[in-house]
Amino acid sequence: MTDTPETQPFDKAQGESFEPVIIGFTCNWCSYRAADMAGTARMKYAPNVRLIRLMCSGRLDPTFVLKAFAGGADAVLISGCHPGDCHYINQNYKMLRRFHLLKRVLQQMGIEPERLKLLWASAAEGAIFAEEINKFVEQVRPLGPLNWKPGNGAHVEAPVHEEVPA
C-alpha cells in the first residue's frame, strides 16, 4: 500500500527514527549552483531538504520563513553567496541582518534557534553544501517535530507526523 502523501519519507538506515521536513532557500548564482554541483558529482545527502530558488538571498522575506514553519516545516535552511561574492554586490549582508532578527523573533515565538540555519556556499562548494545539509538534519532530528500552530486564526492543518519513539 503506497504511503499517503502526508507520511514522511523514511530514511532507509534508521527506519524508525523521526525524519524532519526542512524547507531550504537558495540563491540562483551561488548556493543553488552548489546544489547543482553536488548533483552532478553524485554526492549523497539526506532527502529531508526541499529547496526553493530565489534570485538572491536578499529576496528572502522573513514571512517566507514563518510561512514554512506554520506550514509544518521542522526547520528552515537559508543559504547564499559568501560575503563579497554576491552577484548583486552586497545583498547577502542584508539577508544576514534579517537572519539574526529572525533568530530572536523565532525564539520569542517558542521555536528553538537550532531550527534555523544560515549557510554560505559558493558555486564550487557542492561537497560542503551536501555535508552541511547532513549535519543540519542530524542537528534537527533530536529536536523532534515542531507541530507549530500559530495562535491567531490562520490555523493551518499541519500534516501529522507519526510520533515514533526514538
Add this chain to the structure above:
Amino acid sequence: MKKEFAYFPGCSLEKMAISYHMSAIETTKKLGVHLKELEDWNCCGATTYSYIDELLAYTLSARNLAIAEQTGLDVVAPCSACYKNMYFTAAHLKKDPDLAEHINFALEEDNLHFTGSVGVKHLIEVFAYDIGPEELKSKVVKPLTGLRIAPYYGCQIVRPQKDHEDVELPQFFEEILSAIGATPVNYPLKMRCCGGSLIISSRPAALSMVRNLLQCAVDSQADVVATACPMCQVNLEVYQQQVNQEFGTNFSVPIMYFTQLIGLALGIPQKKLGIGKEFVAATPALLRLEQAGAAPDQETKE
C-alpha cells in the same frame, strides 16, 4: 617570558651526555629560568618502541607528559628524539579520543591522567623564543668573538613538520650563536641526519653520514660544531675515530652542545659546563678564543 619549566633530561643525559645536562642547568639558572626535573620519569623509547607497538610508545611518552601535567608546567626536552616522541604523542592523543581513553586506562595503574594541557618544547626553543636573542645578548659577559661555529640542527627538532618553523632552512640557531658573539657559518648540511640508531644497526651507512657532516663542517671553516641533541653529539664525536679509519680522513672537529657555548659566553667556568669530557678536545678552539678575547673589540667577521 615563562620562568619555570618541567625538565625531562632523558636517558643519555644521565651519563653519556652528562656535559649537556650540566651546561643546560647552569645556563638556564644564569638566565633566570628554573628547570624542575620531572619526578620518576621513564625512557621515551627513542624510535624503537614503535617497531613493536605504537600504543606502547604512546603509553611510555604519555606517562612522562602526565607527570609533567601534575606540575602544571610545560615540559622541556634537551634531546631531539625525546622531544619528537612527546610532542607527537600529545598531538595524537588530543586528536584521537578513543586512543586517549585507552592510554589513560593504562596510566591509571600509576594514578596518572593525561589531559593534553601540557606544552612540549625543545630546550633550544626555550633559548630561541622564551628567553630570546636580545635577552641572551644582554647577559653575555665574554662574547665568543671570532669563534666560527657550525649550527647543526639535526633532523628531529624541526621535522616532522609542526606548524610554524621553516622546515628546510630555519634560522633560530644562528640567531642564538650571533647573540653570544660567535660567527655562525653557512653550514649547508645543517638539516641532514647524523644516522641516529643506524650507528648500531647499519654502521657503514651511519659512518658515511657522519663523514659528510664533518667534511662539510671542515669545508665551511668551522672551528666547532654546535649541536642540540645528545645522539647527534655521540655519533659525530665518539665515532670520529672510526670515520677516520674507515675513510682515511683525519677529522678532529670538536662537537659541543650549544648550552656549553652559551655557558662560556655567560662567563660560567668551563669545569661546570662539562668541558673536558669531549673526545675531540675543544680546548684548542677555545684557546684561540682566549687570545682573540684578549684583543680588545675585534671586528666580528660576518
Add this chain to the structure above:
Amino acid sequence: MEKKERIGVYVCHCGTNIAGVVNVGEVSTWAAENLKEQGVVISRDYKFMCSSLGQELIQKDIKEHGLTRVVVAACSPHLHEQTFRNACKGADLNPYLCELVSIREQSSWVHTDKVAATEKSKALIAGGVARVVHHEPLEPLRVPIHPATLVVGGGIAGIQAALEIANAGYPVYLVEREPSIGGHMAQFDKTFPTLDCSACILTPKMVEAGSHPNITLLTYSEVEKVDGYVGNFVVTVRKRARSVNEELCTGCGICWEKCPKKVVDNVFEAGMGTRKAIYVPFPQAVPKYPVIDRENCTYYIKGTCKACEKFCPTNAIDFAQEDQILNIEVGNIILATGYELFDARRITQYGYGRLANVFTSLEFERLSNAAGPTGGNIVLRDGKTTPKVVGIVHCVGSRDKNYNEYCSAICCMQSLKFAHLVHERTGAEVYNFYIDIRTPAKGYEEFYHRLLEEGTHFIRGKVAEITDAVRLPGEEGKLIVQVEDTLTGNQLRVPVDMVILSAGLEPRRDAKEVAKKFGISCSADGWLIERHPKLDPVATVTEGIYIAGCVQGPKDIPASVAQGAAAAARILGKIQQKEIALEPVRASINQEQCSGCRICNNLCPFNAILFHEDRMVSEVNPALCQGCGTCVAACPAGAISGTGFSNEQILSQIEGLLLLNIPKKETVA
C-alpha cells in the same frame, strides 16, 4: 477561485538518471490524482522530455487540452529551462508560464533511498504546480548593446581578442597595466615547438593593435571600478601619469640614453638587467612613449637632474602630468590578465636566491634573448663563464601538494626549448630532471624526439635538492643536483654549472580583488571560474564578462590565442544582435501603496530606485534594476512586487512543498 488554470505535468525519465532512482510512473499518477484541485488536467512521464519528441508532446497537449500552464520535472533550470520555454512558445503559450522542477540534481542524483527520493520528487512537483498557477505572461527585456568592448590585459590573448573585434569594425579599449602591451610573450626568446623568435611573431600583432583605428590603447593604466551590466557597462580607468606628453613624443629615445639613473628592472628583465628611470620596457614596445618611474627618478626624489627634459627635442617631458581618470562605456568586457610565475624561493632546498647559478625560467628567457642583458649569451651569474653542464628541473612548484597541486601544462615543453637553446648556444651537456614528459599538442612529441637526438640526458626523477656542499671529488665549485633516477633506482649526485628551474604558473596575486571588481568569482586556487569548464570556457556566469588565456588556467600560447579569438567571436555575436534579451525579472512599485518611507532607496546597490519629492513616492528604474528582489522583501507596505519571484508564487510554492492543499486520503494502517 475564478477560472482555474489547466496545468500539464511532465515527469522526465532522463534515461535512467531520474528513472533509476525515482519511480517516475508513480510520481506521474500521483500528480494526476492528487493535484487535480490545483488544476492539473494531464500528467505524463516520458523517457527524454528535452528531446524534440518530448517537446512535441508538450506542444500537442497545449493545443489539444488547452493547457494554460506547464510543469516539467526533469533537470536543473540552468540546463533546459530555455528549451521548455521555447517549446511552450512554439505552441503560442507564453514561455514564462512554464516551470522546470529539478528532480534530477535535487533528488535522483543525490539520494540513494528510492522511496525517499520518489516522495521528495512528489513534494517538489506539488511545489512547482502551486507556484506556476501564479506565473504571469512576460516578455524578455530588450536592452541595447553598446558596440564598444573593453579588453583588460595586453598579453597575446588580449591583443588577439582586440584585433578580432577591431577588424570587425567595432571600437575596442585595450587596458594594460605595464607601459607596453606584449605581456610575458615579449620576454621570451624563442617559442616551442617551432622555435619561432617570439618577438618576430608577436611584434607585428602589437604594431597592428597599436595603430588600429578602432583600438584605443590605454597602457600604464588600470581598471578601478566597473558599474552597470551587460550591454551597458561604465568602466572607470585610471591612466597613470607617464610624465611624457604623448602628442609631442616621437619615441626617439634620446631621453633614456641621457638619463643618468640606472634601475634594476624586476619586471621585464626579471631582475637580470637594468633600465633607466625614464624607459620603455623593450625596444619594440607599443606604444613607443617612455614612462618616468617616479620612485627612482632623481627629479621626483631630490628635485634636481631633469636631463631628459633638457635633451628632449620636442620637449615632450611633462613632470607635472597627473593621473587621468577615464569613464568608458562598453557593452562587453574580456579579462585576459594572464599569470604570474611561481616564486621559486619558496622551495628553499632548490637554492634559488641563495645559490648564485640557479636561474628561474623567466631569468633564462632574458639570458637567451638577443635583446636581453647579456645579448643572448648564456652565461653564469658572473656574466662571463659559459656553463659546461646545465641541469633543467621540471615541475618546480607544480604537481606538489605543498605548493600547487595542478600541472602547469607548459613547463615540460619550455624545458625542452631551454635544452635546445643551451645545446645550440653553448654546446654544454644538458640534464633534464622530469617526472613525466608531457607533449600534448601538434608537433610537441616530435620536438621531444629532436631533443633526444641532440643528446640531452633525460633523468626520470623529481629533484630532491640542489646543494653546493661538496662530497665527492669532481664536485668542487659545482652545483650538485641530488635526485633518484627512478628507472634504475640509483640515487645520483649530478654536478652541474647552471640550474634552470622550470617554474609553474600561478594566478595573479590580485586575482580575488579583480574578480570581485568585475562581479565574477575565482576558484580556491585563484583562477577565474568559467561558465562551464568543458563547453563554455571563455564565458563566465555573469552576462557580458568573458575570460581568455592563462587567467582561466595554465595553457600555452596557441590555446591563449584561440581563447582570445573565441571570446571576441562571442562578443561580436552579441553586438550584431544590437540588443540583448534579459530575464524579465524586475521589481516595480505600486504607487498607491507606497508610503514614501524610502527604506528601499538605499537598499539598492545599482541606485535603480529614485524618489519623487513631489509625490512622496519611490519608483524603480527598470533599466538599472537587476531583479535581486531585496527591496521587494524589505518593503513594509508590500508595495513592491517582483516579476518571476513574486510573494504569491513563493508562498504558494512553500505550501506545495509541504503538501498542504492535498486532499487527505484516509491512511490505511
Add this chain to the structure above:
Amino acid sequence: MSETISFRQEVANLLYASEGEPLNTCIQCGTCSGTCPVAPYMDYTPRQIIAMINQGMKEQVLESNTFWYCASCYHCTVRCPQDINITDLMYALKRYSIWKGQHKEGLIGPTFSEAFVKMIVRTGRSFEPVLAPSYIFSFGMRELLLEVQGATELLLKGRLPLLPSRIKRLDNFKRMLGRIIPMGGLE
C-alpha cells in the same frame, strides 16, 4: 567481504593514522629516494618499496633491508609531493616484520630493538651496556676493537653509564604496560 586482501591493503591497515590507502596516490616521482641519506645502502629505495607493496610483492619487501635502514629522519615525508608519510610506512613495515618474525638475514636492527624494548619494560630506563651483546657479535674483529676502545675512552671521561638506573614506581609501571600488552611476567 572479499575473499582476501592484497598486501597493499594489509600495509594500509597498519598505517592507522591515514584514512583509506595512502600508498595509492604515489606517483613514483622519486623525491623520497632522492632525499634519503641512506638510500645508497638500501637493497631497494623507499620509492621502489612503495611500488613493490602496490604490486603485492610481500616476500621481496619483507626480505629487504630498506625499512630496517630507515633512520626516521622524516626528510622524505616533509618533501613528498603527495603528502604520504613514508616514515610511518617504514615504522609499519618494521612492526609487520617483527610480528611475523620475518626479516632479512644478519640484520642487527630487529635484535637490537627487541633487546632495547625488553630492557625498558624491565627497568623503565635505558642502560646502553646491556644492549651490547645484541649487536657486538655481528661485528668483525676490527669493529669490536674500535667499539671497546670507544667504551674505555667514555669510561675515562666519566661518560660510561656503569650502574643501571631504574624508575621508582616500577611495579605500577609494569602493571601499566600490562594493560596495553596483556602478557604475563608483568605482575
Add this chain to the structure above:
Amino acid sequence: MTKKLLIIDDDPDFVSGIKAILDTGGYEVDVAYNPKDGLRALQAKKYDLLLLDIMMGRGAEGIMIARKMRKDAKLREIPVLIITGMREQIAFLFPGEPVHPRFVDVDEMVEKPVEPKLLLDKVQNLIQAAEAKKAAK
C-alpha cells in the same frame, strides 16, 4: 537460523583458514581486516559471536576493541573469543609467559594456531552460553 559471526584479524592467510573451518560449521562469517572496519561492521549488523585478534594496526588494538565493546550497551552482550598469536609475535618481550587479557572480561581466549575441532566447540559453547544468559534475563 544460521548464526552470524564476525572475525576481526589483520592476517589474511589465518583468516581464510578460520573462515573455511567456520563455513563447515554452517556459520555465516563476515571479516574485517582492521580495527576501524571491525567497529563499523559491529555497529551496522547484529552478530552472535566475535572472533577477535589482538596484534593489529598500531599494536595491541584488539584490547581497545574489546574494551570499547564492553562500554557500548548494544555490543555488550556479544560474546568475544580472542584468538591471538601474540605469544610468538612478541615472544622476545616475555619469553615463556602466557597471554591473559585479565583487564577485559573476555569470554574465552585461544592461541594460534587453533585446531579446527577445538574452535568449533568453543564457538558453539559460547553462542549457547550467551543465548542461555539472554533467555535467563
